[in-house]
Amino acid sequence: MQCLMVTLLSQPRRIPGGLRLDANKAQSLQQPLRAAGVPERLYIPLSQHIGDAAEPLVEVGDRVLKGQLIARSPGYISAPVHASSSGEVVAIGDYPVPHPSGMQAACIVIATDGRDQAAADQLRMENVLQADPADIRQRVRDAGIVGLGGAGFPTSVKLNPGPDREVDLLVINAAECEPYISCDEALMCSRPWEILEGIHIMRHALHARQVVIGIEDNMPNAIQCLQHCLDESEETGIRMIPVPTIYPAGGEKQLIYALTGEEVPSQGLPIDLGIVCHNVGTAAAIARALLQGEPLISRVVTVTGEGVRQPANLEVRIGTPVAALIEECGGYTDAIARLLMGGPMMGFSLRSDTIPAIKTTNCILAASYRETPQAPPASPCIRCSDCVDVCPAGLLPQQLYWYAHARNFDRIQDYHLFDCIECGCCAQVCPSHIPLVQYYRFAKTEIWSLESERQFSELARQRHEFRLQRLEREKKALEERRAKARKSLKPKAGDADAKQAEIAAALQRVKAKKAEQSVQARNTGDLTEQQQADIAAIERRRSSGSGQP
Amino acid sequence: MEFPTRSSPYLPLHSDLSRLMQRVMLALVPGALALLWFFGWGVLFNLLIAAGTALLAEAAMLQLRGRPVRATLHDGSALLTGLLLGLSLPPLAPWWIAVVGTLFAIVVAKQLYGGIGYNPFNPAMVGFVVLIISFPLQMTLWPPPQGIDAQVLGLTDTLRLVFAGALPADASLDSVTMATPLDITKTRIGLNYTWGEILADPRFGAFAGHGWEWVNVGFLFGGIWLWQRRAIHWQIPASMLGSLFFISLFFYIADADSFGSPIFHLFSGATMLGAFFIATDPVSAATTRRGRLYYGAGIGILTYVIRTWGGYPEGIAFAVLLMNMAAPTIDYLTPPRVFGRRDPEES
Structure with missing residues (x-):
């Protein structure tokens, strides 16, 4: 059993690199968190998480209830999907889904009936805090809960440290570091108890010795709300530590560093240090599922930006089209220029507002040109190394750019491309306006595809070699058989005559067949006399040999 | 509703190449003023000649290389190279010193290597070294600083010396320059x-x-x-x-x-x-x-x-x-x- 002890710092540490950005969270926090209406149609993608896409369990025409399982998870790293409201399944097929490429993927489309009728609850657990962690994980899994911080990794997997690992510290990530996004803050202010209950369940499931809530120090209201609950609850041992507000302090590895001073190994996981990190929203979702029996069918989404009339935080049913959320917030303003899903640093721009909000959608930023200007034309890199100073991963972004630009995919890995977390700090400070992150994504994708090509050709090479070996084997076996047969056979008398007769018979058959095929007039059954006369004339002309047409 | 897309990050960018260069040029002002005060009009001529040559040479090279001329000149890097070289030159050097040095800096040391961002050597210093190796005499023509009891050339005398190589009647090259x-x-x-x-x-x-x-x-x-x-x-x-x-x-x-x-x-x-x-x-x-x-x-x-x-x-x-x-x-x-x-x- 691996027993790692993690010590929390008395004074949280500033993360390396990073940027101070204008928070822009106040706009969406002016109104209290409220539930968004159920839209007429829900577009529920089958893949809203990291891992295998869920497999549909319903067919077009089926009536479904709110919370009903409509697609099951086919593997361990996967998550099931539930109907977010009651209604009828009207289509199962490819629709635009939230993805930087603007691609389409399999969705279940539900025409809601407005009754919002709930299915029988199968998730609620009595005495959760005495339950077997395996049962808790199963329920969390059945509830379709994935990391709500943005990545969407199946939570049940992260609640399972493995048989030979012990969890010393559970970090609850409440450091919502990207500008504009305030969904976690709104949740902490309006449902702190739910979060705490979820944290208790997580702690129990993980047998974590310590729990700490890491929060950015620019959210006094949320800190106050949570602290109030912590003070009131008998359960002690959960600490809340405000960390310096600096983007990207909310990155998992960055937050752990700020709180403990420990660095998660490159290409490693927090559990390597005895730490597990979960988002606050995920904690609340677990409490909802296990205590109230509601699977993950809604989440808090920030709708904000100068492009929307009344920015707010909404409790949104999974599958609600963005357009419906904008409508809920008073519609677009004239300033609307761009629609982003996620924050302005790591989010992506949407081509259309028909795309649905999914489990990992934390923010819809309806931005003006002032907030998100056009990308200025890029100039050559002058190696100012401002990017080096802000890189939280300690990389040399200008070298990565150089090698990505030159498509030198070996050297770029020497510069640790895969340690890049794509936070965007480098591109944000680049005086040459080079879209650096785009170059890194390009290089990563190229390397992945080269790698899979390499594996594919390796497989093909192996198959080819096996085939050659097999052919060789078969050839040998055949020759052996032939040699044996030759030995065992002895020439018989009358053999030649029989062969001659056989050949003659075969020739006869061929001749007969040819004769049969030579007359091939077709569709000649019901010709008029005139036509027959014409044909006869033509035949005559042909046989007489005149080449006239 | 449809929207334009692009890649992250989306926030207004923090800095800009031309603003950076402008800032550097602004920061040169106190030193340049001191130089002007102590060493006279020649400093200004050097700055003007070098800056002008730098801009022309950069524009010509960009044109030849088929690169956007206006946008690249706007980044201010050529101008800055010219100014830095101009500040390094002896104020009484003939006009062609600044021209030759700047041409070499921009054409060879910068543009032939690929322009801004690709030059392995500091262009202004390449220009300077070419001059000091090729024209050692002209590169010593520093006048005595203001405040020293020596012959100081006025605006017209400096102009004539720099552009025509003509000294005032009562002066020799040794009397108007100083180690x-x-x-x-x-x-x-x-x-x-x-x-x-x-x-x-x-x-x-x-x-x-x-x-x-x-x-x-x-x-x-x-x-x-x-x-x-x-x-x-x-x-x-x-x-x-x-x-x-x-x-x-x-x-x-x-x-x-x-x-x-x-x-x-x-x-x-x-x-x-x-x-x-x-x-x-x-x-x-x-x-x-x-x-x-x-x-x-x-x-x-x-x-x-x-x-x-x-x-x-x-x-x-x-x-x-x-x-x-x-x-x-x-x-x-x-x-x-x-x-x-x-x-x-x-x-």
Whole structure:
């Protein structure tokens, strides 16, 4: 059993690199968190998480209830999907889904009936805090809960440290570091108890010795709300530590560093240090599922930006089209220029507002040109190394750019491309306006595809070699058989005559067949006399040999 | 509703190439004004000729190379190269000195290597070195600084000298020019003068050469302002000035008669211009944090070595070029520690 002890710092540490950005969270926090209406149609993608896409369990025409399982998870790293409201399944097929490429993927489309009728609850657990962690994980899994911080990794997997690992510290990530996004803050202010209950369940499931809530120090209201609950609850041992507000302090590895001073190994996981990190929203979702029996069918989404009339935080049913959320917030303003899903640093721009909000959608930023200007034309890199100073991963972004630009995919890995977390700090400070992150994504994708090509050709090479070996084997076996047969056979008398007769018979058959095929007039059954006369004339002309047409 | 898309990040960007260059040019003002005050109109002519030549040469080369002319000129890098070279040239040098140097800097050292971002050597210093090797006489034509009892040329006389090579009737080239303090130090130490005797010369001021000390103070102020505005990193100037200080202190303590004082070295010649404006040229400098320290230290030490034992009175330009050569290797050998890795070499 691996027993790692993690010590929390008395004074949280500033993360390396990073940027101070204008928070822009106040706009969406002016109104209290409220539930968004159920839209007429829900577009529920089958893949809203990291891992295998869920497999549909319903067919077009089926009536479904709110919370009903409509697609099951086919593997361990996967998550099931539930109907977010009651209604009828009207289509199962490819629709635009939230993805930087603007691609389409399999969705279940539900025409809601407005009754919002709930299915029988199968998730609620009595005495959760005495339950077997395996049962808790199963329920969390059945509830379709994935990391709500943005990545969407199946939570049940992260609640399972493995048989030979012990969890010393559970970090609850409440450091919502990207500008504009305030969904976690709104949740902490309006449902702190739910979060705490979820944290208790997580702690129990993980047998974590310590729990700490890491929060950015620019959210006094949320800190106050949570602290109030912590003070009131008998359960002690959960600490809340405000960390310096600096983007990207909310990155998992960055937050752990700020709180403990420990660095998660490159290409490693927090559990390597005895730490597990979960988002606050995920904690609340677990409490909802296990205590109230509601699977993950809604989440808090920030709708904000100068492009929307009344920015707010909404409790949104999974599958609600963005357009419906904008409508809920008073519609677009004239300033609307761009629609982003996620924050302005790591989010992506949407081509259309028909795309649905999914489990990992934390923010819809309806931005003006002032907030998100056009990308200025890029100039050559002058190696100012401002990017080096802000890189939280300690990389040399200008070298990565150089090698990505030159498509030198070996050297770029020497510069640790895969340690890049794509936070965007480098591109944000680049005086040459080079879209650096785009170059890194390009290089990563190229390397992945080269790698899979390499594996594919390796497989093909192996198959080819096996085939050659097999052919060789078969050839040998055949020759052996032939040699044996030759030995065992002895020439018989009358053999030649029989062969001659056989050949003659075969020739006869061929001749007969040819004769049969030579007359091939077709569709000649019901010709008029005139036509027959014409044909006869033509035949005559042909046989007489005149080449006239 | 449909929307335009692009890749992240989306926020208004923090900095801009042309703004950065403008800031550097603005920071040159105090030093340039001091230079103008002490050394007369020639300084202004050099600046104008070099800047004009730089812009024309850059435009012509961009045109030839089929690159966007207007947008690239707008970044201000060519203008800055011209200005930096113009500030380094002797004010009474004939006009074609600035033209030849700037042409070489922009055409060969910058554009033939691929333009901004691709030049391995600092273009202004390449231009300077070409001049000092090819035209050593013209590169010594520094007038006596203001405030020294010597013949000072007015605007028209300077114009005639620079553009027509004509001297006033009552003057000779020797009477209107004067050796620089670095020059004086070099020759006199060679002649076994003591440092104390050299300092007593009227051409020396409060703590370094008369006039030169204030020029250096001007560039120091501009440089500190640049650092405060985050246009340059502190490592290169700090390590360059630090190493120059310590190496000169070492020899000064060892033999105060034969070596110039640390303060003299810090405030003479192009020390401050070099530390804050030349060595910090990002394209040709080292880029890692540790690398910048080594790079700056190398320039400081080489400058001292060349000034003290080399064939030229001033060594900044050579030191910068030599370290430019070393910059890629320095970068390669000084990678930062990647987050989550124990040492930089671990892979």
